[in-house]
Amino acid sequence: MDDRLKVRIYTASEPLVSWVDKGQTVWESVQQAGIIQRGECGGRGLCLKCKARVSGEVSPPTDEELSALSPEEISQGYRLTCKCRVLGEASVFLRDIRIADCKTGLLMYERYPGVLSAIQTVNTHIPRFDRMNPVPLLERIQEAFKGYELEITPSDLNMISKLDKGDGFRVVGGLFNSTVLRIHSQGSGSFLGVALDIGTTSLSCALIDLVSGELLGQGCTTNSQIAYGRDILARISYVMDNEQGLKVLQEKVMGDISSMIKTLLPKLDADPEDILEIAVVGNPVMLHLFLGLDPRGLGRAPYMGLFRDAASVRGGGLGIPMHPAGRVVLLPQIAGFLGSDIVACLLAIDGGSQASFLLIDIGTNGEMVLKHKDLLLACSVAAGPAFEGGDITSGMVARTGAIDRFWLEDGKLNYNVIGGNKPEGICGSGLIDLLHIFLETGVLDETGLINTERYCGAWHDTDRGVELIIVDGSETDSGIPVVFNQQDVRQLQLAKAAVRAGVDILIQEAAIAPGDIGEVMFAGAFGNYLNPKSVLGIGMIPQFQPGEIKAIGNAALRGAMAALLLIPEREKAQQYAGEIRAVKLADYPDFSRVFIASMALK
Numbered sequence: 007m008d009d010r011l012k013v014r015i016y017t018a019s020e021p022l023v024s025w026v027d028k029g030q031t032v033w034e035s036v037q038q039a040g041i042i043q044r045g046e047c048g049g050r051g052l053c054l055k056c057k058a059r060v061s062g063e064v065s066p067p068t069d070e071e072l073s074a075l076s077p078e079e080i081s082q083g084y085r086l087t088c089k090c091r092v093l094g095e096a097s098v099f100l101r102d103i104r105i106a107d108c109k110t111g112l113l114m115y116e117r118y119p120g121v122l123s124a125i126q127t128v129n130t131h132i133p134r135f136d137r138m139n140p141v142p143l144l145e146r147i148q149e150a151f152k153g154y155e156l157e158i159t160p161s162d163l164n165m166i167s168k169l170d171k172g173d174g175f176r177v178v179g180g181l182f183n184s185t186v187l188r189i190h191s192q193g194s195g196s197f198l199g200v201a202l203d204i205g206t207t208s209l210s211c212a213l214i215d216l217v218s219g220e221l222l223g224q225g226c227t228t229n230s231q232i233a234y235g236r237d238i239l240a241r242i243s244y245v246m247d248n249e250q251g252l253k254v255l256q257e258k259v260m261g262d263i264s265s266m267i268k269t270l271l272p273k274l275d276a277d278p279e280d281i282l283e284i285a286v287v288g289n290p291v292m293l294h295l296f297l298g299l300d301p302r303g304l305g306r307a308p309y310m311g312l313f314r315d316a317a318s319v320r321g322g323g324l325g326i327p328m329h330p331a332g333r334v335v336l337l338p339q340i341a342g343f344l345g346s347d348i349v350a351c352l353l354a355i356d357g358g359s360q361a362s363f364l365l366i367d368i369g370t371n372g373e374m375v376l377k378h379k380d381l382l383l384a385c386s387v388a389a390g391p392a393f394e395g396g397d398i399t400s401g402m403v404a405r406t407g408a409i410d411r412f413w414l415e416d417g418k419l420n421y422n423v424i425g426g427n428k429p430e431g432i433c434g435s436g437l438i439d440l441l442h443i444f445l446e447t448g449v450l451d452e453t454g455l456i457n458t459e460r461y462c463g464a465w466h467d468t469d470r471g472v473e474l475i476i477v478d479g480s481e482t483d484s485g486i487p488v489v490f491n492q493q494d495v496r497q498l499q500l501a502k503a504a505v506r507a508g509v510d511i512l513i514q515e516a517a518i519a520p521g522d523i524g525e526v527m528f529a530g531a532f533g534n535y536l537n538p539k540s541v542l543g544i545g546m547i548p549q550f551q552p553g554e555i556k557a558i559g560n561a562a563l564r565g566a567m568a569a570l571l572l573i574p575e576r577e578k579a580q581q582y583a584g585e586i587r588a589v590k591l592a593d594y595p596d597f598s599r600v601f602i603a604s605m606a607l608k
Contacts (some may be wrong), residue, residue, distance in 0.1 A: 014097040021353040032087040060085045063094025064246035068083040121219040126181045134174040155185045157331040198280045201566035204288035206370040208395045223480045225266035238291040242305035278327035284334045285570035289345035309342040338583040343386035348373040350565025367529040387508040392501040393434035398513040400488045402431035412439040428483040435535040442540035506604035520548035527559040
């Protein structure tokens with residue numbers, strides 16, 4: 007007998023149903039329905055962003071809820087869904103917050119000029135069927151590919167059988183080393199590869215023709231692990247605190263990856279078995295969760311995971327939509343939280359055009375590399391989720407509905423919304439613009455304190471400090487106003503200070519001055535849309551010239567593509583990973599002083 011309980015989930019677009027065990031939380035029921043509900047703390051009742059109206063047979067409000075919610079909200083049925091447990095049939099009412107589209111156009115790629123991939127092709131002739139001396143088709147295929155091993159699938163054999171009409175015919179096989187994985191009739195079909203960048207907040211992929219090097223499609227989606235923690239430490243905690251936590255997080259990211267790939271294939275009239283290799287990059291925690299490996303070693307000193315070097319596994323063991331005998335290749339990591347994504351960034355820029363450069367990839371886990379002559383230094387900074395909308399009252403990732411840019415015109419704030427829709431919140435680049443504008447106009451001083459007298463707007467006092475209503479609820483997509491307050495400023499200062507401290511310490515370690523650096527490159531979605539003047543204006547980096555600051559788009563994904571298409575690039579990745587010296591900020595004797603000094607907005 008099935009004792010599972012029904013939870014009805016009402017969103018702005020469609021009602022959904024989730025079946026849960028008695029005692030599970032409403033928050034868990036929402037995640038199981040495929041919806042990403044805000045909850046940066048991973049369901050621990052700390053961030054208070056999973057608030058929603060709940061009805062039905064549920065547990066009474068906990069002490070945390072009674073403290074966090076007003077009496078009016080409780081009387082109206084509002085709960086913290088991560089603390090509200092299902093005891094019988096229940097309903098939860100929330101806005102439609104399914105995985106949304108991401109900003110595209112960051113790849114900066116069309117076709118590789120030359121391809122030397124791990125997948126090669128060979129043309130051969132399948133002998134005709136001789137009725138006087140009948141030989142099964144598989145044996146004739148083996149004879150045609152004499153000297154090679156076969157790991158073709160039943161669908162390949164069925165396809166070839168349709169061509170076997172008495173006469174011989176020509177086919178082309180896709181090889182991995184000396185093994186034939188896929189066979190197509192000559193002149194048809196594709197041998198495909200996927201480059202995959204697994205970010206803490208978002209995932210991106212590119213579908214590539216492994217023979218021509220042509221970009222056939224690209225996808226981007228939110229990493230739905232975000233529902234279990236905004237940052238990597240929260241996800242490690244989720245694994246440690248929940249018996250099935252590792253399985254849940256792996257299933258979430260595999261579901262996202264599968265969805266991206268399955269969306270791209272029908273446009274090419276291709277199927278998953280055409281994908282023969284996938285090259286993967288990401289930070290160490292994301293790579294561990296991708297493989298289903300316990301990441302808890304990265305949650306405590308000395309911050310060592312279960313593996314660091316490049317790795318290769320069969321796709322069939324991971325459940326990714328690809329050829330079951332195809333290979334999933336992970337590029338090498340560096341140390342601690344410095345992963346293969348920053349190595350891939352170096353591949354993408356081919357070592358950089360300058361003798362000295364600074365490469366910064368800011369996400370929830372910020373990574374940076376400083377090159378000066380023969381020296382390569384790198385560090386990882388805990389920027390936190392603020393630059394990707396986490397812990398910010400009206401923060402959100404860069405997708406449709408996000409305000410990504412602010413400017414002042416005739417004393418009034420103007421803004422741009424991604425997708426041209428009504429605004430829903432503010433993404434990282436918009437938040438940096440806002441800080442810079444308020445700093446220039448005196449609304450903020452160098453300490454980050456708000457002076458409401460310097461801007462005539464809808465200010466009011468809240469439990470997060472003085473707050474400005476930037477967009478009234480009547481003008482937003484959700485009916486909830488877009489706001490910015492004193493606590494938001496403090497969260498952004500912490501993130502900004504982490505980045506600046508990392509940059510300053512790398513410069514100190516290299517024993518150079520900022521002026522010795524010829525080029526500053528920002529990678530990723532956040533970096534790609536930053537206004538250099540805003541970045542310099544709030545002191546996120548030293549005072550370089552704006553022209554020295556360059557956006558390089560999704561460099562990590564481009565590096566993964568390079569490794570997918572060119573075997574020598576994999577060797578170069580291993581070389582970079584070995585040459586880079588990781589600077590451990592936590593052990594740096596001057597870190598506290600540098601970090602505190604970096605809090606200033608100047």
